[in-house]
Amino acid sequence: MLLDFNSEKPIYLQLAEAIEDDILRGIFDEETQIVSTTEISVNFKINPATAGKGINLLVDEGILYKKRGVGMFVSSGAKEKILNKRKEGFFEGFILSLLEEASKLGISKDEIIKMIERGNER
């Protein structure tokens, strides 16, 4: 887990993404406990409310769930949820802007696909 305090992105969003990354990479498996809010805030020296906000974001999305008196756990199916979310983000963030830029430059759909294949070969 890494946070960038100089980034334009708010810390709690960075934290949520960092946890998602760790779930994708298998550092936190589904149905296992993740580090506590306290540990996170102490480790990064960030306000516990900020850490809590990041965690709650993932709880709202069903990626994490709370076991009373125990702590935070990764939901089953969390990995898939994250992947779907990221794919959606990939589509909106990259593909749509790619298509927009391509139409400005007059690049056809076939050409784009060829470019992608060329990129893949490298």
Added chain:
Amino acid sequence: MNNTWKVSKYLISDFKKSLAIYYGIMLTLTVVFVVMAIRLVNRTTGNVTIGGLGSASLIFLFIAGLNSFKTNFKFMQANNVSRKRFMAGSVVTLTIVSALMAVIDSVITVILSTIIPYEGFFKQIYNSDFFFGDVIWSFASLTLFAFLGFFITMLYYRCNKLMKVVVSISPVVLMILINLINDYKMGIVRIGITKFFTWAFSLNSLNPYIAALNTLIGAALLVALCYLLIYKAPIKD
């Protein structure tokens, strides 16, 4: 009230050490007195009387009063104790210590006077051997001296540099002034002062309880002045 007692608890613990040292010295002195007295008695016919241990206690409490303000005030401020609570704690402490010392001193007087020709202040002034009379009278005098010391430090504490000088020379100026008036008005001031002390210490009727009462009123006045001085007192080094 709970809090007042907690203030006193610290102040008393702060007192313990100096009190122990003081009575250590007093005990040594007493032994020396006894040894000396026995020798003197052997040599002479036995008419010699010794006294004055009581004045040492008065001076001790006066100095203790002088020293028990600043450090303690700051420590109580560090613990967010209010000024009036600190004052209440100080009054309770000085009163308890005075009472304790009055009892100890009176007991020492009783012991000494049985083995050597010793007379305490109380006996010398009021010519009485009544133990509780001695305790009450000593207690009153000790509190007066303790609060006088406490009042003087607080007065200095509240003064700026200029006021400190004024307060320091004022007794001298007052003395000179009194002497001048005294000389000019043919001893009227001296007579007045003598009258006052005769009345205050009940030297005519030799009633130690009236004297004790007057002394306690004096001590209470000093306490009242201390309460005025602690009002909005700043924290200084």
Added chain:
Amino acid sequence: MSLIEIKDITKDYGKTRALDNISFTIEPNKIYGLLGRNGAGKTTLLNLLTNKLFPTSGDITIDGETVFENDKALGKVFYMMERNLYPETLRVKEVFKWTREYYPSFDIEYAGKLADSFGLPTNKRIKSLSTGYSSIFKVIVALASNAEIILLDEPVLGLDANHREQLYKEIITNYSEKPKTIIISTHLIEEVAELLEEVIIIDNGRLVKKEPAEQLLAAAYTVSGEASKVDKYIEDRKFTGEQVMGKFKSVVVLEEARHKDEALANELNLEFSMVELQKLFISLTNS
């Protein structure tokens, strides 16, 4: 509960006005940063809050009760002062013991553990502590007091980088385990920036800002690039904190980050970044 209300507080020292009609509320169980330049009135405010000083006018209450000469309200607050008020001849462990008399929830065991972890021998007398250890000692007493409100005035004064880091972590651990109101007055803004939930900025005795840190930082952003182009971007915008290095220029734009004009910035080849609390502070207090 431990709601602090500061109502129309003015404090004069002779003819100088140290605090000028300040009013705000401090809600319970948050970590606050009290920020201000030297002489802005931070310590005066903390001293007024704890009955060390008395206001020229106005009142301060905790849960509705005035703090002035009121032991009930004062007992809810522990104030770690920059100056040392402890008797010099007392030992560290004796201070622990006595503090428990006035703060009954004081945790002696925890204080001892903290002292251990910072390498502070509890047998030492107060007068023999170095500046750094004096700070450590006072913060330990404050954290162990378990008071509802803890005021820390320059808590890391004289501490080396390792001890500072350790201290910040300890503050968070302590807060997480037993939530309480913590007010940190400091000029080392960068170090504490992420620690703070709310920020109180005072300048020249006046309250400049009292806002959640996140909101404060979201209300501004930095734009940088070639000077003339930056000027074009900020033409119709409120800004502050201009920094010029040759042809390069960066300014703090005082509008919410979500209102920034990405298209214009793209066209002008400008870069956005988040404004740092420290920079925002400087621009807000540079008068």
